[in-house]
Amino acid sequence: MNAQQPYPMPVQAVLDELRPLLGDRLSTSLAEREQHGHGESYHRSQLPDAVCYVQSTEEVSCIVKTCAKYGVPIVPFGGGTSLEGHVCAVHGGICIDLSRMQRILAIRPGDLDVTVEAGVTRQQLNTELRTSGLFFPIDPGGESTLGGMAATRASGTNAVRYGTMRENVLSLTVVLADGSVIKTANRARKSSAGYDLTRLFVGSEGTLGIITEVTLRLYGIPETISAAVCTFPDVASAVNSVVSIIQYGIPVARVELLDARTVMAVNRYSKMTLDEQPTLFFEFHGSPAGVAEQIEQTQAIVEENAAVGFVAAADADARNALWKARHSVHYAMQSMRPNGRIWSTDVCVPISQLTPCIIETEKDLAQASFFIAMVGHVGDGNFHLGLVVDPDSKAELAEAEALNNRLVRRAIALDGTATGEHGVGSGKIKFMELEHGAGAVNTMRLIKQALDPQNLLNPGKILPGDKASEVGLSLLAGEALD
Amino acid sequence: MNAQQPYPMPVQAVLDELRPLLGDRLSTSLAEREQHGHGESYHRSQLPDAVCYVQSTEEVSCIVKTCAKYGVPIVPFGGGTSLEGHVCAVHGGICIDLSRMQRILAIRPGDLDVTVEAGVTRQQLNTELRTSGLFFPIDPGGESTLGGMAATRASGTNAVRYGTMRENVLSLTVVLADGSVIKTANRARKSSAGYDLTRLFVGSEGTLGIITEVTLRLYGIPETISAAVCTFPDVASAVNSVVSIIQYGIPVARVELLDARTVMAVNRYSKMTLDEQPTLFFEFHGSPAGVAEQIEQTQAIVEENAAVGFVAAADADARNALWKARHSVHYAMQSMRPNGRIWSTDVCVPISQLTPCIIETEKDLAQASFFIAMVGHVGDGNFHLGLVVDPDSKAELAEAEALNNRLVRRAIALDGTATGEHGVGSGKIKFMELEHGAGAVNTMRLIKQALDPQNLLNPGKILPGDKASEVGLSLLAGEALD
Structure with a gap:
């Protein structure tokens, strides 16, 4: 812990409760906080108060419950490869680093699908699959984790043929804002059984829940x-x-x-x-x-x-x-x-x-x-x-x-979008109303408020109206949307 | 109007306000109410109090605003081909029949997409496309409307190759519970710009908003x-x-x-x-x-x-x-x-x-x-x-x-679903918790409450907990889930 910077009471309370659970997997060192305060882009680094290296959905649930109890923000972190400031801790709080959740839970060649923990990278998955005759095609640059790719609705060079994470995620395990855990769908290739929670969490950038497991479609390696x-x-x-x-x-x-x-x-x-x-x-x-x-x-x-x-x-x-x-x-x-x-x-x-x-x-x-x-x-x-x-x-x-x-x-x-595959983070917030209209953005905000009433899950991302993230950007570039 | 059955005050007030707008496109005749009280299935017919034949998004907006003002339920109706009681008016109210919204608004061969009003059927669309070399593949049985197909996340015989409505809707125009109108997305083939409202409304069965226009992917007719x-x-x-x-x-x-x-x-x-x-x-x-x-x-x-x-x-x-x-x-x-x-x-x-x-x-x-x-x-x-x-x-x-x-x-x-393509309606409500778990169903309920706080949009569908729809089913079949 950085002695020069005493934590506000609620953060200290969270740290006190989590330390017995996480031991040395809870870090408040400046180096680790700095490493987790930015992605791979031009955005100004904004540090979390602490970093938790989690090993299971249950640990994520426990951390979220503790943060919810004390009203402390949570920022999920995968490969740290995001380009729009997704992982910047604009209000401080606890960074949950999922990159050690690297187990491949089930490969099902007969169903052409796989279930992985959120910290598995696409490279790790394809290495694991190399003897199966199958592959996973979505390939953003960098060592992205599959949980992060789901959270940003990533794609890459193969999307023209194989689609994006939107089309290739079959189901997610998600820790909600109250720490409860849901699975968004079973593995049937199609279903009309209610609201499409899978697609709602894909692209939600950690603002509606924290993705801990991902079930993905696989494809046969072409002849x-x-x-x-x-x-x-x-x-x-x-x-x-x-x-x-x-x-x-x-x-x-x-x-x-x-x-x-x-x-x-x-x-x-x-x-x-x-x-x-x-x-x-x-x-x-x-x-x-x-x-x-x-x-x-x-x-x-x-x-x-x-x-x-x-x-x-x-x-x-x-x-x-x-x-x-x-x-x-x-x-x-x-x-x-x-x-x-x-x-x-x-x-x-x-x-x-x-x-x-x-x-x-x-x-x-x-x-x-x-x-x-x-x-x-x-x-x-x-x-x-x-x-x-x-x-x-x-x-x-x-x-x-x-x-x-x-x-x-x-x-x-031209009827297009501000972001085809990088996501909104804080960098594209200012275009949300221009692209979607105030009514659609308000619909998103109602969903956010319903699922995260305390606004603790990656606050200051996607939705306009959070002064901290907008100031964060303008401090950097000094110009409003012209 | 059926003189034998006086309407409760709020319905009468809605009818009084809507009649100048709709004229003879507002009907309270028993025959038309009966025709709109059921789909093509075994479910017991449940009649709306009146049927409105709409011609535009603005009319739908006006009806929804009026119903919201008086707290009167709304049931959207397309081709009437649903199989799980989706159109049964379990709490009475106003049926909005969209089948006369039959304009094809734009065919864009260069983008392989089309925008249609919700009442266009797939047959009408494919007839219109026949000289373009393009077709729309999703083919549920019956003369379904494309709005209804989007609302139930329908598919058919081509889904194994071309996907379902989930994969083939690019954007929707939706009238929300307060009567405001949103467009869920622009026409780019992929986007990471915020929550996936398109996929949220696809399959929402009229419970989150009323779909009035649909933008769909098209495909070249194979050589x-x-x-x-x-x-x-x-x-x-x-x-x-x-x-x-x-x-x-x-x-x-x-x-x-x-x-x-x-x-x-x-x-x-x-x-x-x-x-x-x-x-x-x-x-x-x-x-x-x-x-x-x-x-x-x-x-x-x-x-x-x-x-x-x-x-x-x-x-x-x-x-x-x-x-x-x-x-x-x-x-x-x-x-x-x-x-x-x-x-x-x-x-x-x-x-x-x-x-x-x-x-x-x-x-x-x-x-x-x-x-x-x-x-x-x-x-x-x-x-x-x-x-x-x-x-x-x-x-x-x-x-x-x-x-x-x-x-x-x-x-x-076996990790499957109660409904691959027909939807939940009232007939599959009793399986929702078994399939998704209580936490996921509660997440859906939070979304419903956020977007339709008065529970006026097709009430008694998809989500468990509405006594009227469950009684409606058990009256028919006399047996609870064994």
Whole structure:
């Protein structure tokens, strides 16, 4: 415990009650609190008063009951990879670190599903599955936990074919605000038995309950996997190709856009020699005949859109090199400015609106005073800009915020969303009413109040109206929504 | 208005306020009230006090505001095809008939989506789409409206490939309990922007709000469609085939089980000459090569499971005859006993549990005193028994209820659900705690109370604890859950 900083009475009372349960798995050291006060983004760190490393649903329940008794906030923490300040303890309180809940509870090949504890990462799960012929496709960047991925409704490069966490979570075990434990559903693939609690907790970012176990759909590893790459004279041609591919119904497993700046960064970082042009990476899954057909149809479409150098790579080494380069984009961007921080945008629009959205956005990029790279899960209408900013420059942060504000407003005006897969956290709160309307946001608030009447579960996230989280953001960037 | 039955003050006040708005679209005639007091099932009719035929979201909003002011219940009504008493006015009140809201508001081929008013039927939508190369796959029996299908989280024969209403609704316009109107989401294919209001209202059966517009995903009509049929020596062999097909990952578009009794009824009713054995109907969608591959793999699996007479039918006439026969099963069962009513069960289990569930259930069928046919969307683990009962026989109704109770308990014990696609209504309320646990049901109740504090939106549905709906059921069947 940090002697310089005495705790307010209720926190001290919680610590006193929890210490016999948790022993040295309850920490108040500054180092551990600092490590748990932020994700992987530009958001200002906000420290919890203590960190609890839990090992079971029962422990989470016990901690929540204790916090509820004393009115102390609770912030759940998984892999710490969030990008919108989800884990910042804007009101202090107890951080529940679930990353040690790493048991795989049941793999059921016959039902193509699995039940894991919340702290299992997707990498751990896929390693465990490697001899089963099955895999779990959702792949956000980083070592995310499956509990955290459920909580933020994450997706990744495979969503165009396999969906997001929304489509792939069958059931959750959740600790509610009073410490009671529920299971949101049985394992039937479909059910009409009442309100869809599973989908309500998926994407609720720890504000309605704490996810401790996750049951997920699995998929057979495809008989054939092939990758392909091609370049375009401009981003619009690349995006138009993808729009045609989706509209044509080709079941691509992945289709990722990298703009010329991103390819340049990737070449430098991963020592590759890709043409530094707007580029699409593809992956195709299916039977040998099915994959051959998909490749042929895709090649015809991209070449109609002025693609050059379409090359398909069936062998695993070439494929893996390509996707390793794609997954290293974050670090490649980072390497362009070693002291920079990456502010990642996350809009998603209906596919027909993707070309106008990106063309308009490119005008902004041309005028930016810092390096910006674009990557996109364009098959979903989702793309990211990586704004590589100096975190100590108020001017750059203000420029980044203004650019992001324009981008989000543009996406929402095109019937899209402020966040395709990163979540709201505190960073996107200010767009909630713009996107959903006051009535829908109020409906969310009524649900929050009903399930967490003391507002102790990850307070200051998702819903507007919490001054602490909004001040937290404006302290950083110094500009209101323009 | 029915002069013999004076309305309690609040209803009269609502009628007085609404008549200037609705004119002759507000009816209190006994005939129209009777027509709106029941779905297509065994449930006892319970009449609303009046029926309003609405033409717009604004009219629904106005009616709900008026009912909220006077505390009068509201029951939304679409096609009247529900099977669990969803439209029974267990506390009287105002029935809002949305079936005249039949405008298709926007078809967007580029985004593969469509926005319709709630009263559009799937048949109307697919007729409208026929020149676009697109279709909407979800196909429950009957002339259901898309609003009603969203409200009950319906599915049908295509769910194994295309999902249910849960996966295919992108956004809803909903009138809330205070008469305000929200849109649940924009049209981006994925979003992490807050609580998933779309999925919360899908399956909420009019108890949280009234769905007035629906935005749905569409699909390209497959280049090739082929059907197939084969028979088995017993139901277990047929089901084991389907389990293998799903586990193998063959992307069948439809796979339907008919037991020998069902085939017999279909032969009589549709003048067909199918072998009266347990039978699977298949449909395959894809490219020519893809479909040929699926058929070859499927044939190999079914023949390993003792199937005989596997015949694939690529031409549209043969396919349509097969699926017309499948869709006539309800009427074929009905024709076995012209004065009977069909009590349709609806359990769904994880696919690995389907064979044990069906084998155990067949023992019950052998002992039943009335005709029972089995049909199943077995690719989802979902099957229906059609119990053809005499609605005037208390003994038969009691026998049917006891059989259904055993079946539902069996499915839930196998990690399944009481209802795969029909919904809870009043008929499945008694299983809600058994399936979900008291804590999860209480979570649903907190949401209901938060969004409908006066309990005016379709009261007596989904949630246990409403005496009127439970009495309504027990009056019919005279037996509590055994």
